[in-house]
Amino acid sequence: MSANRNLHKAKVNKKDEFYTQLSDIENELYHYWPHFRDKVVYCNCDDPRVSNFFRYFSLQFEPLGLKKLITTCYKNQQVDIFSQNDSERAIWLEYDGTRNETGVPSIEDIGVRHLEGNGDFRSAECIELLKQADIVVTNPPFSLFREYVAQLIEYDKKFLIIGNKNAITYKEIFPLIKQNKMWVGVTPMSRDLLFDLPKEYAQFLVETKREGSAYKVLDGVVKGRSQSMWFTNLDHKKRHEELILTKRYSPEKYPKYDNYDATEVSKTKDIPRDYSGAMGVPITFLDKYNPEQFEIIWTTDRGGDGMIEFMKKPHDRHDAPVVRGKGVYKRIFIRNKRPQA
DNA sequence: ATCTGTAGGGTGTAGGCTGG
DNA sequence: CCAGCCTACACCCTACAGAT
Numbered sequence: 001m002s003a004n005r006n007l008h009k010a011k012v013n014k015k016d017e018f019y020t021q022l023s024d025i026e027n028e029l030y031h032y033w034p035h036f037r038d039k040v041v042y043c044n045c046d047d048p049r050v051s052n053f054f055r056y057f058s059l060q061f062e063p064l065g066l067k068k069l070i071t072t073c074y075k076n077q078q079v080d081i082f083s084q085n086d087s088e089r090a091i092w093l094e095y096d097g098t099r100n101e102t103g104v105p106s107i108e109d110i111g112v113r114h115l116e117g118n119g120d121f122r123s124a125e126c127i128e129l130l131k132q133a134d135i136v137v138t139n140p141p142f143s144l145f146r147e148y149v150a151q152l153i154e155y156d157k158k159f160l161i162i163g164n165k166n167a168i169t170y171k172e173i174f175p176l177i178k179q180n181k182m183w184v185g186v187t188p189m190s191r192d193l194l195f196d197l198p199k200e201y202a203q204f205l206v207e208t209k210r211e212g213s214a215y216k217v218l219d220g221v222v223k224g225r226s227q228s229m230w231f232t233n234l235d236h237k238k239r240h241e242e243l244i245l246t247k248r249y250s251p252e253k254y255p256k257y258d259n260y261d262a263t264e265v266s267k268t269k270d271i272p273r274d275y276s277g278a279m280g281v282p283i284t285f286l287d288k289y290n291p292e293q294f295e296i297i298w299t300t301d302r303g304g305d306g307m308i309e310f311m312k313k314p315h316d317r318h319d320a321p322v323v324r325g326k327g328v329y330k331r332i333f334i335r336n337k338r339p340q341a
Numbered sequence: 342a343t344c345t346g347t348a349g350g351g352t353g354t355a356g357g358c359t360g361g
Numbered sequence: 362c363c364a365g366c367c368t369a370c371a372c373c374c375t376a377c378a379g380a381t
Contacts, residue, residue, distance in 0.1 A: 164352095167352095188365085266367090
């Protein structure tokens with residue numbers, strides 16, 4: 001019984017109980033089809049038995065024109081302790097599209113192999129699989145997001161992944177966004193993503209958390225709410241769309257920060273069309289960010305290439321932007337490359 | 342040279358506001 | 362009313378100063 005309790009606790013404590021909804025994958029992937037023809041897709045943080053990523057790519061294998069689909073699945077030691085047999089060993093799957101007449105891949109069509117290790121994306125055997133891949137698509141563990149992205153960059157992979165919104169301001173992540181090496185996917189980042197949950201975890205959330213914050217109920221089904229968004233380095237149409245600006249600058253409407261030499265613009269849609277100086281905007285600006293239209297300078301977080309130092313005014317705090325004595329939330333500093341009259 | 346206490350920046354989770 | 366958007370805040374972590 002006590003082992004049972006521990007198991008339950010282990011399950012509840014396990015962070016990665018959030019499974020991406022098939023509809024969210026479909027809605028995002030829809031915008032990238034040309035990128036996938038003849039490509040090897042790798043989902044390296046997936047359990048193919050429950051993952052909608054594997055499901056999506058195996059079902060869309062032929063329409064997308066994929067060359068190969070590879071999936072690896074992480075299994076931590078915790079689970080092994082309680083399992084009765086070795087069916088919980090880490091596995092990897094390879095699918096090259098051979099199909100039976102039903103159009104749905106059968107187990108015979110898919111090569112299922114055991115991994116030597118635990119399936120950690122950082123392990124040598126998983127890196128070997130990564131090297132074969134053209135595009136990586138998955139929902140990696142948020143706690144390892146930095147390392148995860150660093151590895152993708154190191155091996156020069158195209159990717160389409162889900163991460164926490166706050167990851168934008170991580171000091172390892174923001175430079176990639178500034179340098180246009182990574183950007184926001186098509187699904188608006190301002191909207192929360194909802195996730196499928198295992199039954200026990202859904203129950204745990206309902207019992208201990210608040211509806212609307214930790215979870216939401218959709219058609220009677222409990223979905224986990226997370227401040228998540230898509231990150232990618234695959235080009236898409238949205239990031240080339242001009243953001244239409246209607247407001248005009250005036251010093252009264254657009255105050256300067258007390259501690260930064262920049263103008264506060266509290267809503268992206270209020271960016272003045274005729275202003276060429278540095279502006280602070282909410283991080284959700286990145287939804288509308290078109291690199292031909294705007295230049296990203298830096299965020300209010302310290303670090304970076306020293307640019308931010310030039311914007312600091314004498315003040316007792318620089319951890320948050322301050323307007324008329326009142327602190328506001330994190331901002332991204334931008335400049336309009338082509339202000340209009 | 343190493344330890345330790347502390348300040349404050351960095352990160353993640355959750356909650357709140359509001360306009361259509 | 363609630364999706365869309367913004368913010369509060371606790372706790373972790375790191376750097377660093379001063380002590381040993």
